[in-house]
Amino acid sequence: MAKRFKPQIATGNDLLDGDVVYFTQGLKWSRFIGDAWIATNEEAAEVLQKEASKFPNDIVGVYLTDVAIDDEGRARPDHFREDFRMRGPSNRPEHGRPVERA
């Protein structure tokens, strides 16, 4: 039996300030993981990878990562590394990143 596909999103870092960004269904980049376009099968993940790689002069280090889905159908980090990327350094909360849109 094929391994069950885990939902994935595309993430990377902004070329100018290095901040964490997520690729959206509108083919744009957002600072909020909740905006991320979620691929739910392998074909969708391939399309996501291809579309997200079309910004080589704006976004660097683009990769797909597994995510969990919250009750409202939005992506949430599935691994603690992605959680720290989303929240910013835990030792200096004053430099944390906003997780949700204000």
Added chain:
Amino acid sequence: MYEYTDFDEAFVRERVAEFRGQVERRLDGSLTEDEFKPLRLMNGLYLQLHAYMLRIAVPYGTLNGRQMRQFAYIADRWDRGYGHFTTRQNIQFNWPKLQDVPDMLEALADVQMHAMQTSGNCIRNVTADHFSGAATDEIADPRPTAELLRQWSTDHPEFTWLGRKFKIAVTGSEHDRAVIKAHDIGLRLVQDDDGNPGYEVLVGGGLGRTPMLGKVVREFLPKEHLLPYVEAILQVYNLIGRRDNKYKARIKILVHETGIDEIRRLVESTFQENLARFNGVNQEVFDRIEASFAAPEFEPVYDVTPAVDAGLRSWIDTNVADHREPHYAIVTISLKGIGETPGDATSDQMRIMAALAEEFAHDELRISHEQNVILPHVPRRHLAEIYRRLKDAGLATANIGLVSDIIACPGMDYCALATARSIPVAQKISETFADIDRQRDIGPLKIKISGCINACGHHHVGHIGILGLDRAGVENYQITLGGDGTETASIGERAGPGFAYDEIVPAVERLIEAYLDHRSEDTETFLEVYRRMGPAPFKAALYPEAEARSNAA
């Protein structure tokens, strides 16, 4: 201190201009990321988890007030008002914007500093004993050697693309404060039987995935042969070091696999060829450099009055070391405030440290690999005033060498390579042992924490080492015991299975309780007890369930 020559000045400025052009070409899309990345790394610019990070070299950890002040300026103008001092005596800024970095480098060039060779597979910032020129047990100041190596290694065309990074440390003292045995090359200034100056040369030390202590490749190298000899080591490494596997590419693996005797034979034969090429000019350069490191003009001797204030006395006991001039002292400013991030300093704190150096301490500061700041030349009559001002700035924590004086790498709070956090573990240990009297009772104890196998936090040479790993998607911390980074160096031994994030601090507490239970007298240190008794009592404390099971069996 060493002052840039016109050549140095022009060289650094040209490099800034070159990088400015490279950034512009990246921003307008003429350079791809693949093309740009090695260029930015050569200038100390990393891309981390949340932002870029600029790593600036503080050569052999020495700087003056003006340079420290410039760090404060850079922190305020282009970063977020603080910097992080590292285990390679460097400083890192965690939030620069790509388009600002050329201006930051220009500001550094204004004070004779740069960020070259703080990354990449080249010879990195040469480190040295942070008590250089001030220590009571010093044969000679190691910094002229470190500066000579810096000039020789900067942009050295043969060694810009080594198989892997290459680190050199130098000490001039018997007591090794520079961890020379954990470096690719470790140099110790020594004298031969006739009193001639030279070096004991070690090769093949390193921490990381495969920790190893350096081995003596030459017991006595005459001082004037330094460059041809070190160049020979690099040539042998460059030629036959492995490039097929980055985890086996450091010189320590080459030395281990080839054997020190064969390495010595190859190095000596290459060295003989090099001797003919080195025509003595490097000694003229060395003499010029050495003159620039002449000791400051010390004050005339006077009688020192003992401190009366209890807080001051306690701080002097822990943070102040003897200076080679008896009426002087070496002050270590702790960047390990209780619950603070090890090695971090705010721009205000940087300015205060700069002012103290300028007003009271011959305008000199040092960064230690233990992530503290040192005022190496302090007339003892100023200690009380320095203490008062440090206290006002939150910099008077009296914990040097104690349980809360922890080395911690940035870990997963910043670093893209990290597999777990280190800083919060350090913060929690420091909060757990906040009481300085308790810390003093526990005595000398070095806890070192790395957030990945690369071991920037030197955990292998911590009396208690902590390594953060990712175990099936959860942070997990392995403990090593009995490591030592000094002249009696040893690599810590793994104690057993790792601990979860919320279990690691209690585990450290149990270790310390076990030590207190087993020490034969108050002066026997943690490391001494470990060396006397071995790991058994500590393992029993770490894993009480396993202990109970084996007792029941």
